[in-house]
Structures are given as structure tokens and as C-alpha cells.
Amino acid sequence: MASVGFRYGMGTVLAIVGALSMILNFFLFFVCVRRSRLRKPPHYFLMSLALVDIIAVVGWSSLTVVSLFSDGWILPTEICKVQEYIMSMYLYLNSHTFVLLAFERFLLFLRPSKHSEIFINSVVLIMMLALWLFDGVMSAFPYFGWGTVSYFSSQFQCAMDHEKNIRETNFVTVMCFGIPISLCLGLYLFIFIMIRKIKRREDDNGALIVERNNRAIGDSYSQRLKNQQLKFQNAGTKAVKPNIGKKFTYTEDGYVSNDSSDDENTESNVQKGTPKQVVRQKKVYHMAKNDSLLMKTYVFMTILFFLLWLPYLIVTYIFLKNRYADISDEIVFVVVFLCQCTTFIKPVVYVTYNTHFRKHVVKCFCRKSSSNEIKSDTGERGFDNTALD
Missing domain, CATH: 1.20.1070.10 (Rhodopsin 7-helix transmembrane proteins)
Known part of the structure; x- marks a missing residue:
């Protein structure tokens, strides 16, 4: 005891x-x-x-x-x-x-x-x-x-x-x-x-990088779903052939276009209210x-x-x-x-x-x-x- x-x-x-x-x-x-x-x-x-x-x-x-x-x-x-x-x-x-x-x-x-x-x-x-x-x-x-x-x-x-x-x-x-x-x-x-x-x-800048996230477009599932919808919104429609001029380049999709036609198409799309494609951005975590x-x-x-x-x-x-x-x-x-x-x-x-x-x-x-x-x-x-x- x-x-x-x-x-x-x-x-x-x-x-x-x-x-x-x-x-x-x-x-x-x-x-x-x-x-x-x-x-x-x-x-x-x-x-x-x-x-x-x-x-x-x-x-x-x-x-x-x-x-x-x-x-x-x-x-x-x-x-x-x-x-x-x-x-x-x-x-x-x-x-x-x-x-x-x-x-x-x-x-x-x-x-x-x-x-x-x-x-x-x-x-x-x-x-x-x-x-x-x-x-x-x-x-x-x-x-x-x-x-x-x-x-x-x-x-x-x-x-x-x-x-x-x-x-x-x-x-x-x-x-x-x-x-x-x-x-x-x-x-x-x-x-x-x-x-x-x-x-x-x-x-x-000397900061330590933990991850480079290439998939982070809008940081949320809803934003990724919206981008997927924008990708297929014109599916099935007839593609508009670009107006080829003297100076032309190849786009990522393989089409031939020139700078003037691209600018015009971009302006017309904005005027018609077509949603702007979201650019994929790389996100870095430190x-x-x-x-x-x-x-x-x-x-x-x-x-x-x-x-x-x-x-x-x-x-x-x-x-x-x-x-x-x-x-x-x-x-x-x-x-x-x-x-x-x-x-x-x-x-x-x-x-x-x-x-x-x-x-x-x-x-x-x-x-x-x-x-x-x-x-x-x-x-x-x-x-x-x-x-x-």
C-alpha cells in the first residue's frame, strides 16, 4: 500500500x-x-x-x-x-x-x-x-x-x-x-x-515547388465540367472553312488560317455571345x-x-x-x-x-x-x- x-x-x-x-x-x-x-x-x-x-x-x-x-x-x-x-x-x-x-x-x-x-x-x-x-x-x-x-x-x-x-x-x-x-x-x-x-x-524567386498541377483549370469540379461542355457545344455542326490568304499558319487543330481571319472570327464570336474558351493554366503549389x-x-x-x-x-x-x-x-x-x-x-x-x-x-x-x-x-x-x- x-x-x-x-x-x-x-x-x-x-x-x-x-x-x-x-x-x-x-x-x-x-x-x-x-x-x-x-x-x-x-x-x-x-x-x-x-x-x-x-x-x-x-x-x-x-x-x-x-x-x-x-x-x-x-x-x-x-x-x-x-x-x-x-x-x-x-x-x-x-x-x-x-x-x-x-x-x-x-x-x-x-x-x-x-x-x-x-x-x-x-x-x-x-x-x-x-x-x-x-x-x-x-x-x-x-x-x-x-x-x-x-x-x-x-x-x-x-x-x-x-x-x-x-x-x-x-x-x-x-x-x-x-x-x-x-x-x-x-x-x-x-x-x-x-x-x-x-x-x-x-x-x-527561390520558393520551393511542391506540385505543378496541369489539370487545375478552375480549381473546382464545376469549372472543369463547364469547360468540357464548351468543348462539345458545337459538336455536329458544319465546320467553317477559313479564308486562306497569302500569310497563313497551321492552328493546333490542323486548320489553315491567317491572322486577319482569326481576328475577325474572334470579334464576331464575341458579338454573338459565344462563350470564350477557358485557357488551361498551370498552377504551382509552393x-x-x-x-x-x-x-x-x-x-x-x-x-x-x-x-x-x-x-x-x-x-x-x-x-x-x-x-x-x-x-x-x-x-x-x-x-x-x-x-x-x-x-x-x-x-x-x-x-x-x-x-x-x-x-x-x-x-x-x-x-x-x-x-x-x-x-x-x-x-x-x-x-x-x-x-x-
């Missing part, structure tokens, strides 16, 4: 960490909602992480603090099951959201034109709703008869009793650690390789410093999250091999404490490391003139027509 001093000391520290986590996550959520430049579809995932952190503090960490000060579980059994459910859902949502963040950065550096088509409001909201529903159902498996929930005095919390269902433990390990870590590692490694290749491609900085922020958040959860995973499998392993209650709770600190570490990393976010914090609380606001926002854009951060 843990000593009274240890319980009171760790209870006080965990209460402080929980309070700071609530403040920082609410602050992060508030700034993302307040600033229109941050209220973009890719940032919805960060807002989702902040929301699940707040829920975890209320329904997970706070109940552990109560157990520390009362030296045992004094709440109803239903609350014990709620704590385990929130703990499991917190782990599932964070692990899978980090995979989506890695995929979003991967697509941004691989094909920014496709990124702007996929990561829009409706698609991202569907992703988030599907993720919350999927992880919420998987977290409820113990209530469907797969696994049991118990209170562990060494952890001062209610958790899955892994000794009674090893298959459930292996399933959670694969879904929350094996697959997410493998996917994040592969995607970020590929991104770093792409960045090295991108640094070799520069335009005349790499922005803010996008690279946000990618590195995601990498640090992902690494710290899984590193803080790794000791808990190791201790769990040690007890699976030997339930009488010689591990003191103090060490076991420190392992649990590290897991609960992830609700505080993620916003700290994002706020302190991401200088771009701190600029928006200053703009959020410091009133500036609208001209300076527009000027600064325009200067922060990275990819053409895809300013994400």
Missing part, C-alpha cells in the same frame, strides 16, 4: 496538472474557434483532441484524484465503469487522430491539389463523426461481455482487468499502439523524404514554412504521447506474465500518472513549439486595424489558394 504522504502529494500534483490541462485545452479550442485563419478543416482534428482532453480530465483524472485522497473507491460502481470507458476512448481517439494528422500532412506535401479537394468542411466533419462513433463503440466492448472492469488499488483508478481477458489486451495493443505507430512512422518518414526532394525544386512547422509539431506530439503510454503497456504485460511481479504500488501509480499527463503535454507542445499559433494568440487578444490584419494574413499564406495555417 502507498503511504499517506505519497497519496496526498501525488493527488495534489495530479489535481494541478488536471487544472492546467483544462485551461490550456480550453484556451487552444477558444483560439481556434475565434481566429478565422485557424478555423479551417485540418484544424478540426486539433479541436477534437482538445475536447477529448477536457473530457478525460473531468471523467478520468479527477476521479483518480478523489481515490488518492480517500484511499480507495468511494463512488458508485457505475461511475467506475464510466471512468474506464473514458480512459479507453481517450486512448483510442488520440491514437487514431494522430494517424489522421499524419495522413493530412502526407497528402499536403505529396499532392496539395488533391488535399484541397479532400480536406473540406463536410468531409472532415464526416471523418471526425465516424472516428468518434467507431472509437466509442470499441471502448464499450467490456460492456458487451468482452473483458471486465475492476478497481485497482495500486493504480487508484478503474481499468480493464487484462488478466481475465488476454485477447482483449492484445486487441487494444494492436489497435492503439501497433497499427497507429506503424502508420505514423511510415507516413512521417515518407514526408521527410519528400521534403528533401522538394528542396531541390525551386522557382525563379511549400510554406508554417506547414513544415505544423508537421514537426505533430511529430513531437505523437512521439511524446506514445512514449508516456509505453511504460503502462510494459507494466501491463509484465503482470500478464506474472501477476505477483515485484513492482511497488508507487511505481505502478507513477506509470498511470504519466498516462494522465498526456492531457497536459499535447497543448503545451503545440502552444510553445508552434510559433505560428502564438502569433494568432496575440492577434486574438490584441485589437489591430483591419488593414494590418489583412496584410499579415496575406503574408502568412504558403501554398497558392491553400492557406491552411
Whole structure:
């Protein structure tokens, strides 16, 4: 049994960490909602992480603090099951959201034109709703008869009793650690390789080119459909033979024409109201410093999250091999404490490391003139027509 001093000391520290986590996550959520430049579809995932952190503090960490000060579980059994459910859902949502963040950065550096088509409001909201529903159902498996929930005095919390269902433990390990870590590692490694290749491609101004999109005519499906309609609007009509003069050239379609006849035909077409053919323009996407900085922020958040959860995973499998392993209650709770600190570490990393976010914090609380606001926002854009951060 843990000593009274240890319980009171760790209870006080965990209460402080929980309070700071609530403040920082609410602050992060508030700034993302307040600033229109941050209220973009890719940032919805960060807002989702902040929301699940707040829920975890209320329904997970706070109940552990109560157990520390009362030296045992004094709440109803239903609350014990709620704590385990929130703990499991917190782990599932964070692990899978980090995979989506890695995929979003991967697509941004691989094909920014496709990124702007996929990561829009409706698609991202569907992703988030599907993720919350999927992880919420998987977290409820113990209530469907797969696994049991118990209170562990060494952890001062209610958790899955892994000794009674090893298959459930292996399933959670694969879904929350094996697959997410493998996917994040592969995607970020590929991104770093792409960045090295991108640094070799520069335009005349020295900007790094990510993609040259030859298909982007009007940036939208409706514009491409309109151009396709213009292409076939005169199908079946008799072609007008050009008036050949002394000076003539061959057009792209193989017809022979001269400059004077082309000019006359162009003017007559405009007068008759014939739609003007849209010229296919090449669109160039450049790499922005803010996008690279946000990618590195995601990498640090992902690494710290899984590193803080790794000791808990190791201790769990040690007890699976030997339930009488010689591990003191103090060490076991420190392992649990590290897991609960992830609700505080993620916003700290994002706020302190991401200088771009701190600029928006200053703009959020410091009133500036609208001209300076527009000027600064325009200067922060990275990819053409895809300013994400």
C-alpha cells in the first residue's frame, strides 16, 4: 500500500496538472474557434483532441484524484465503469487522430491539389463523426461481455482487468499502439523524404515547388465540367472553312488560317455571345514554412504521447506474465500518472513549439486595424489558394 504522504502529494500534483490541462485545452479550442485563419478543416482534428482532453480530465483524472485522497473507491460502481470507458476512448481517439494528422500532412506535401479537394468542411466533419462513433463503440466492448472492469488499488483508478481477458489486451495493443505507430512512422518518414526532394525544386524567386498541377483549370469540379461542355457545344455542326490568304499558319487543330481571319472570327464570336474558351493554366503549389512547422509539431506530439503510454503497456504485460511481479504500488501509480499527463503535454507542445499559433494568440487578444490584419494574413499564406495555417 502507498503511504499517506505519497497519496496526498501525488493527488495534489495530479489535481494541478488536471487544472492546467483544462485551461490550456480550453484556451487552444477558444483560439481556434475565434481566429478565422485557424478555423479551417485540418484544424478540426486539433479541436477534437482538445475536447477529448477536457473530457478525460473531468471523467478520468479527477476521479483518480478523489481515490488518492480517500484511499480507495468511494463512488458508485457505475461511475467506475464510466471512468474506464473514458480512459479507453481517450486512448483510442488520440491514437487514431494522430494517424489522421499524419495522413493530412502526407497528402499536403505529396499532392496539395488533391488535399484541397479532400480536406473540406463536410468531409472532415464526416471523418471526425465516424472516428468518434467507431472509437466509442470499441471502448464499450467490456460492456458487451468482452473483458471486465475492476478497481485497482495500486493504480487508484478503474481499468480493464487484462488478466481475465488476454485477447482483449492484445486487441487494444494492436489497435492503439501497433497499427497507429506503424502508420505514423511510415507516413512521417515518407514526408521527410519528400521534403528533401522538394528542396531541390525551386522557382525563379527561390520558393520551393511542391506540385505543378496541369489539370487545375478552375480549381473546382464545376469549372472543369463547364469547360468540357464548351468543348462539345458545337459538336455536329458544319465546320467553317477559313479564308486562306497569302500569310497563313497551321492552328493546333490542323486548320489553315491567317491572322486577319482569326481576328475577325474572334470579334464576331464575341458579338454573338459565344462563350470564350477557358485557357488551361498551370498552377504551382509552393511549400510554406508554417506547414513544415505544423508537421514537426505533430511529430513531437505523437512521439511524446506514445512514449508516456509505453511504460503502462510494459507494466501491463509484465503482470500478464506474472501477476505477483515485484513492482511497488508507487511505481505502478507513477506509470498511470504519466498516462494522465498526456492531457497536459499535447497543448503545451503545440502552444510553445508552434510559433505560428502564438502569433494568432496575440492577434486574438490584441485589437489591430483591419488593414494590418489583412496584410499579415496575406503574408502568412504558403501554398497558392491553400492557406491552411
